[in-house]
Amino acid sequence: MKMIPKTLEDIASYIVKDGKGILAADESTGTIEKRFKSIDVESTEDNRRKYREMLFRSPAMAEAIGGVILFDETLRQKAQDGSYLRDVILNHGSLPGIKVDQGVKELEDNSNEKITTGLDGLNERCREYDELGAKFTKWRAVINISDGMPSTKCINENMLALSKYALIAQENNMVPIVEPEVIMDGPHTIDQCYDVTKNTLSVLFEMLDKKNINIKGTLLKPNMVVSGTENSHQANYKEVAEKTLDCLNSSVPDELPGIVFLSGGQSDVDATAHLDEMNKIGGFKWKLSFSYGRALQQAALKAWSGNDSNLEHAQKAFSHRAIMNMKASLGEWSESLES
Numbered sequence: 227m228k229m230i231p232k233t234l235e236d237i238a239s240y241i242v243k244d245g246k247g248i249l250a251a252d253e254s255t256g257t258i259e260k261r262f263k264s265i266d267v268e269s270t271e272d273n274r275r276k277y278r279e280m281l282f283r284s285p286a287m288a289e290a291i292g293g294v295i296l297f298d299e300t301l302r303q304k305a306q307d308g309s310y311l312r313d314v315i316l317n318h319g320s321l322p323g324i325k326v327d328q329g330v331k332e333l334e335d336n337s338n339e340k341i342t343t344g345l346d347g348l349n350e351r352c353r354e355y356d357e358l359g360a361k362f363t364k365w366r367a368v369i370n371i372s373d374g375m376p377s378t379k380c381i382n383e384n385m386l387a388l389s390k391y392a393l394i395a396q397e398n399n400m401v402p403i404v405e406p407e408v409i410m411d412g413p414h415t416i417d418q419c420y421d422v423t424k425n426t427l428s429v430l431f432e433m434l435d436k437k438n439i440n441i442k443g444t445l446l447k448p449n450m451v452v453s454g455t456e457n458s459h460q461a462n463y464k465e466v467a468e469k470t471l472d473c474l475n476s477s478v479p480d481e482l483p484g485i486v487f488l489s490g491g492q493s494d495v496d497a498t499a500h501l502d503e504m505n506k507i508g509g510f511k512w513k514l515s516f517s518y519g520r521a522l523q524q525a526a527l528k529a530w531s532g533n534d535s536n537l538e539h540a541q542k543a544f545s546h547r548a549i550m551n552m553k554a555s556l557g558e559w560s561e562s563l564e565s
């Protein structure tokens with residue numbers, strides 16, 4: 227097993243070192259069921275193990291993946307050879323992390339807005355996750371853009387919960403990944419996405435500051451600033467990169483070690499191209515990397531399709547995307563590398 231970083235600062239920097247990023251493999255039971263349904267595979271515990279073990283044993287893990295976000299089941303699950311999946315990850319020099327939120331509920335009765343749950347008993351759960359070897363944690367807040375949304379209450383309550391979670395994670399020796407996701411779906415413009423993302427991030431960092439969170443031992447997982455999926459003007463790579471950087475520069479402190487984007491429903495190549503464009507522009511202190519779920523897994527999931535004879539083919543598909551995103555984190559990607 228490779229040397230495991232110990233302090234919060236070292237863990238956070240380790241995950242995003244040398245172009246590495248994060249594999250988000252923390253799909254909750256309902257989400258993984260949906261993903262498996264798309265390839266006509268039943269979501270049994272063994273199929274989930276098989277699929278995720280395939281990802282964690284992929285050749286690019288050691289080169290491109292600094293951390294893997296797991297769901298509770300996977301942190302406790304064993305690989306086919308009887309070793310723990312979390313040790314398979316560690317053996318590749320990558321760190322296991324854990325999703326600690328417990329999903330979303332309505333912010334108020336009959337409201338379309340959401341608040342993330344999971345603060346009850348979080349300290350006890352984090353204590354156990356630390357003992358099980360998780361080095362970092364993740365909590366996702368969901369912000370929708372629509373008429374009159376997001377409300378101030380939605381932003382304030384979700385960012386407050388993120389700051390409370392971050393404190394508990396750090397008190398239990400784990401790096402918090404704070405994920406405020408402004409959802410892409412809708413007819414809104416890229417400028418509306420910019421305003422909402424900027425406001426959300428500003429409130430988040432104010433709240434983290436109030437709780438004295440160690441920013442050097444924290445990672446931010448934001449959305450990119452993009453056009454709403456149903457908007458007639460779809461911004462190009464350059465516009466997305468410039469607006470996202472402008473937004474981050476105005477609200478994220480320099481001392482944060484890394485920003486690891488979510489893909490949010492972007493195509494695999496769009497998610498890579500946007501990240502690459504930002505790193506080519508440069509001029510920021512943080513590492514700018516990825517923490518993709520769908521944009522890293524889509525091709526591999528399809529290639530696997532639940533068939534053992536496709537495992538190697540699926541690993542190649544996953545490794546390709548991981549390497550492409552590593553290159554994008556270094557600003558060294560180009561479309562010609564895709565073929």
Ligand code: 5MM
Nearest residue numbers: 250252253254257488489490518519520
């Ligand atoms: C992998 O998906 C994660 C879990 O989602 P659910 O809690 O809804 O099951 C999700 O939190 C993920 O980490 C982020 O949303 C980023 O994933 P994408 O696919 O947007 O890159």
